[in-house]
Amino acid sequence: MKTAVIGVGHLGKLHAKMYSRIPDSEFTGVFDVNSDAAIAVAEEYGIKAFSSLDEAFKSVEAVSIVTSTPYHFEVAKQAILAGVHVFIEKPITTTADQAKELIALAKSKKVNIQVGHIERFNPAILSIEKYNIQPMFIESHRLAQFKLRGADVAVVLDLMIHDIDIILHLVKSPVVRVDANGVGIISGTIDIANARIQFENGCVANVTASRISQHPMRKMRIFQKNAYLSVDFSAGSCDVFRIADPDEEETTPALMLGQIDVGPVSKNIVYEQPEVREVNALEYEISLFLKSVKNQTIPPVSGEDGLKALEIAQEIIAQIEANVKSLTE
Numbered sequence: 058m059k060t061a062v063i064g065v066g067h068l069g070k071l072h073a074k075m076y077s078r079i080p081d082s083e084f085t086g087v088f089d090v091n092s093d094a095a096i097a098v099a100e101e102y103g104i105k106a107f108s109s110l111d112e113a114f115k116s117v118e119a120v121s122i123v124t125s126t127p128y129h130f131e132v133a134k135q136a137i138l139a140g141v142h143v144f145i146e147k148p149i150t151t152t153a154d155q156a157k158e159l160i161a162l163a164k165s166k167k168v169n170i171q172v173g174h175i176e177r178f179n180p181a182i183l184s185i186e187k188y189n190i191q192p193m194f195i196e197s198h199r200l201a202q203f204k205l206r207g208a209d210v211a212v213v214l215d216l217m218i219h220d221i222d223i224i225l226h227l228v229k230s231p232v233v234r235v236d237a238n239g240v241g242i243i244s245g246t247i248d249i250a251n252a253r254i255q256f257e258n259g260c261v262a263n264v265t266a267s268r269i270s271q272h273p274m275r276k277m278r279i280f281q282k283n284a285y286l287s288v289d290f291s292a293g294s295c296d297v298f299r300i301a302d303p304d305e306e307e308t309t310p311a312l313m314l315g316q317i318d319v320g321p322v323s324k325n326i327v328y329e330q331p332e333v334r335e336v337n338a339l340e341y342e343i344s345l346f347l348k349s350v351k352n353q354t355i356p357p358v359s360g361e362d363g364l365k366a367l368e369i370a371q372e373i374i375a376q377i378e379a380n381v382k383s384l385t386e
Contacts, residue, residue: 058118058347059085063110063132065098068146069123075340076121077102081347088113114139119350121173121343122146126210130155133170137162142350144343146173147222148214148370149363156367160360171346171356172363174222176275178338178345180293182223184331185286188297190227190279195262197224197277199290200270203243211247213239213370213377217266220277221254222358222366227279230258232369239377242269252373293333301325 060082062072069089076084086105089095099106107113113120114135119142122132130150136143137159149172150156163170176182197220225232232254239250248269254262275290284299301324342357349356 058350059083059116060347061085061107061113061117061120062087062098063089063113063120063122063136064124064128065089065091065094066123069121070098071339072121072123072343073098073102075337075343079340079344079347081344081351085117086113110135111139114141117141119347120144126214127151130159133159134162137166137168137170140166140168142169142346144171144173144346145363147175147363148172148218148367149360150367153364153368153371156360156364160364163360169346169350169356170360170363171342171349172358172360172366173342174219174358174363174366175338175342176219176223176290177226177358178336178342179290180333180336180338181288181290181295183336184295184333185288185297187331188284188286190286191281192224192228192260192262192279193282194260194280195224195227195264195277196280197262197264198274199266200272200274201268202271202273203248203269211239211250211374211377212266212268213247213250213252213373215266216268217250217252217264217373218366218370220264220266221369222362223277224254224262224264225365225369226362228256228258228260228262230256230260233257235369235372235376237373237376238380239373240381247374247377250373250377254369295331295333297329297331299327299329301327 060076062069065087073087076082084102084104086107087095087098088107088110095106120136121144122129123146124132126148129145133143133145199216199220234255235252237252239247242248249267251265277288279286287296345357
């Protein structure tokens with residue numbers, strides 16, 4: 058299908074590269090308010106630099122919207138009204154009301170929305186799909202060195218929202234309580250944030266994000282009955298420690314660490330590293346978006362998924378801002 062990229066900054070250029078090599082994509086053109094940037098990318102791939110959004114949406118069937126977050130809503134709305142399927146980089150929009158409007162509009166126009174929560178497609182997360190994940194406690198740390206790019210929004214929307222989306226995807230239970238704290242250090246928004254998210258089924262997630270850390274870290278630890286999983290997003294790997302029946306048939310090479318008595322029987326304590334799929338996460342998520350359009354199926358990260366993550370992120374930001382305000386009054 059004919060595709061285009063709207064916004065060709067740092068991330069938009071990566072989207073363009075993926076669209077140029079995905080079999081389901083006939084990469085047609087790009088648009089950016091910076092016409093020089095659009096022309097440079099267009100020349101690189103031998104495609105068109107559209108002169109307007111209207112021209113772009115009349116020429117393609119699906120687009121990636123990789124503008125800065127405040128422009129997601131208006132650009133996506135225009136695309137959907139034109140009957141174009143949209144891949145919107147995270148967060149889906151600035152506000153939940155905007156996201157709800159886009160979702161309703163997309164349903165009425167029968168077009169797909171996929172949200173770019175790329176960590177869903179990290180090889181480390183893909184490697185644990187075979188396990189029965191039923192978390193009781195989750196701890197995540199997403200720490201990065203300061204970069205001006207992305208600092209126009211709170212670290213909750215820039216970094217933490219990745220983990221919020223994954224946690225919501227894994228727990229699959231309504232959120233009943235959120236407690237959060239944070240502070241701005243360098244930028245004019247929140248640079249460090251911590252949130253405790255409690256779910257109806259009893260699971261609790263402790264989530265930390267910072268963009269002023271000396272040493273980057275992207276890790277998540279998942280604790281559940283009879284298992285502990287440590288996910289390293291940076292390394293794209295996962296360590297699994299679990300309790301296994303002695304006669305269990307192993308599908309993954311495992312190291313037996315010992316035995317433990319569970320009631321009247323003894324069970325094995327095993328360690329294993331699940332096989333990791335060699336995959337480019339961005340290319341994979343875009344290819345799945347195009348397949349969902351082609352097959353008329355629900356995208357793997359739907360507009361509703363993006364909305365749920367945004368609502369929790371907004372609750373965290375609101376609590377932090379309220380706490381900061383009370384301290385300064």
